[in-house]
Amino acid sequence: MRQSGTWMTIWDDRILEIIRDEDAGRVGDLTERDAIRISPSSVSRRCKKLAEHGLLTPLGNGVYTISDRGEAYLDEEYDAENEVYLNGNGANNGPTASQTSES
Structure with a gap:
């Protein structure tokens, strides 16, 4: 989703x-x-x-x-609310959900 x-x-x-x-x-x-x-x-x-x-x-x-973020969002790999990639996808392009929760 x-x-x-x-x-x-x-x-x-x-x-x-x-x-x-x-x-x-x-x-x-x-x-x-x-x-x-x-x-x-x-x-x-x-x-x-x-x-x-x-x-x-x-x-x-x-x-x-x-953009890459837009593509990832449509592919269910980006959380637009928290502005993070999901499941480690796009780690080189910005934070992931796991990285932001550890900070």
């Missing part, structure tokens, strides 16, 4: 999934998708929030790619 953050909305998973499937996503294109039924300004806000938390990487002009 994905470990979403309390700051996340239902649309965030859909945005991440589409951007992963298409290798990149532009806010304007995302708003035209049937799977996303929120305004362009809301999509833009969600993408910015996902980028703030390291799940997306902004390329400029409203274009985003999925």
Whole structure:
């Protein structure tokens, strides 16, 4: 099961999934998708929030790619609430749940 953050909305998973499937996503294109039924300004806000938390990487002009953290989140290997990798995955990219509990 994905470990979403309390700051996340239902649309965030859909945005991440589409951007992963298409290798990149532009806010304007995302708003035209049937799977996303929120305004362009809301999509833009969600993408910015996902980028703030390291799940997306902004390329400029409203274009985003999925980050390693975003991939790990979709693959159920990253806890977005605590910002840690699960089960030792991604140990080179940030703390894991076991590392943070030992500190």
